[in-house]
Amino acid sequence: MKIGLVKEIKVHEYRVGLTPSCVETYVENGHTVFVEKDAGIGAGFENSEYEKAGATIIEDKKKIFDESEMIVKVKEPLPQEYEYFHEGQILYTYLHIAADRPQAEMLLNKK
Numbered sequence: 001m002k003i004g005l006v007k008e009i010k011v012h013e014y015r016v017g018l019t020p021s022c023v024e025t026y027v028e029n030g031h032t033v034f035v036e037k038d039a040g041i042g043a044g045f046e047n048s049e050y051e052k053a054g055a056t057i058i059e060d061k062k063k064i065f066d067e068s069e070m071i072v073k074v075k076e077p078l079p080q081e082y083e084y085f086h087e088g089q090i091l092y093t094y095l096h097i098a099a100d101r102p103q104a105e106m107l108l109n110k111k
Helices: 020-028 047-052 061-067 079-084 101-110
Strands: 002-005 032-036 056-058 070-072 090-092
């Protein structure tokens, strides 16, 4: 599976969905991991740590979404990210869709 880790864009959100250790485990089990450049900086993880764990660092968020079968985030997608999702893609994150109808509709429409 191709797994994409993107940098959180929500204000004051510094966590990251995967640590370098998690990336290493995915890679050891045959998965490909793409990490958005500086995705882990706010949580104290350098790009070099992700590369050492076997990830490919990519600057272009859209490319990560285009290439990935699963996207890993900490928080729900924000409207600026809606355009990036595509049909059949797995989103691994916390969702609050009961309180956010536009988000729920976007996810349903993107399948």
